[in-house]
Amino acid sequence: MIPAQHIAELYRRIASNIEHVVHGKPGVLRLVVTSLFAEGHLLIEDLPGLGKTTIARSLARCVGGLAQRVQFTPDLLPSDITGVMVFNQQSGTFEFHHGPVFANVLLADEVNRGTPKVQSALLEAMAERSVTVDKRTHQLPRPFMVIATQNPMELDGTYRLPEAQLDRFMMRIEIGYPDHDAEVRAIQGDARGVSPDELPALVEPQELRQIIQSVSGLHADPEICSYAVRLAAATRTHRDVRYGASPRGSIALVRAARAWAATAGRDFVNVDDLKELAVPVLAHRIVLTPQAELGGQTPAGVVMEALQTVGVPVVRA
Template sequence: MRAAEAYRAIADNVQRVVRGKPEVVRLAVAALLAEGHLLIEDVPGLGKTTLARCLARSVGGTWHRIQFTPDLLPGDITGVTVYHQKTERFEFHPGGVFANVVLADEVNRGTPKTQSALLEVMSERRVTVDSTSHEVPHPFLVVATQNPIEMEGTYRLPEAQLDRFLMRLSVGYPDLAAEVLVVMSDAARVGPDDLEPVIDIPTLREAITEVRGSHIAPAIVEYAVRLAAATREHAAVRWGASPRGSIALVRAGQALAATEGRLFVTPDDIKAVAEPVLSHRLVLTPDAELNQRRPSEVVAEVLGTVAAPLAAG
């Protein structure tokens, strides 16, 4: 099974550096196999950028890192058209998004105008500059990081942009044993730059195609749709998950099934991806925010109230 082999190769490679976080790595690689963009959000020092770099270096295609800062311009991301006097022609100079894997580091440090340069390419896999569309390489994946607690000099990602990420993951603090391994790896100078690609682009394309072709029963599709719809009716939610959220649940469920060597989706696959797929798509009511409710709590409540189908098929 091509997808399962690709998952194992990438996951094993990433975990040479990212220690003690197998479930986070599993979900991150699942997002890649679903050809979905990934947002890694956590406090400083927990390895967000390290995880993103390890994912990028494990894939044998092109990858670019874009360090978002307040002075970054949209053209730095999409590219610009430049007039060359020698040839008397306008030529397009591609920006940072023209790669198979794009690492958007500290994405919330870019201004809203700069952030919006990612909207078209994340949704349509192309950019339009001076009324001309340019296709980016396939597959195309954005792995973005952001720090949710440091507000000075940052610009909150708008809901339209958050909705374009298939998953949002939090790395979390490691346990004692894992942290010891992290420190030992650093002392031995083992980092993302030491990783070699373990999968080439044609193989990754085949794995993505295989994931897209995974069997998912109509009852499980309906279950995913009912979960997304239930977030719209929750008392603590002002704006719930859109149909894009339902699609994301199905795609992520297919990819998660592939990580276990299955070409069919079960209700447990949908449950396992519900929180990372749905939580960043919810906008809570002011009362819920004042009461310090969290989107993840809402997703957990929805999972507890929406009945799952009894079997996969």
């Protein structure tokens, strides 16, 4: 087991590495690294030009394993992601040629530009870390993480991600506009030609697997787990909600909280960890009623109400 202090130090090194090209977003970077240490898939959703792809590429560069990028377009085919069976004339047999999904980090850029059929090619990979082609199942390398980006404002040529796929993302995060000083540093970095491709790898897949295993073993008191379940349940019974967070959501919340605690150098989860992560982990799993959407309600607002109404447990150290 890797000590939490070592994991926290690696988090700081990765965040500092990415900050060479992404300025003024320490909170966002901590969420990104938390997803990595929890081996959870990440959806980065925000307006164009705010660094979604840059963050994804930078994180992929920090992992020394294989990183692949797929630019989603309407003419993309499922086999362009999973791979395809090819006939070998010399052997007289069909051989499987691996697609880009066989990587440690898969960057699915502008994922909502892919058709629903193509988007569905990621479902098995994200949930089971495997791909089935022609009735044969192929295991993906571990660790395996999908980092997807999408622009929520653009509708032409895009296809909405189904709830089943959204539920497979551990977190959905937004970046937001940089402040003045951060934007100035970004301009200066662009003038010097600084890019994610120049970042060094800081963690190899074998070490990352050990970190993921250590994070999964961090102590989470039963009362903490109960609190996560009650938060998810509160979203299901909310008056403005058609479908609330699934059990996968409460599981992901505790998994993410373990990684979040490790980035702080702690070997246990506290209530504040769950509060910090509740919105990015649970909000994208909530489907509002049409009346609530027209009234201006948001999934994040539902989660914030749950945090205010659900009783906080008293956990003895």
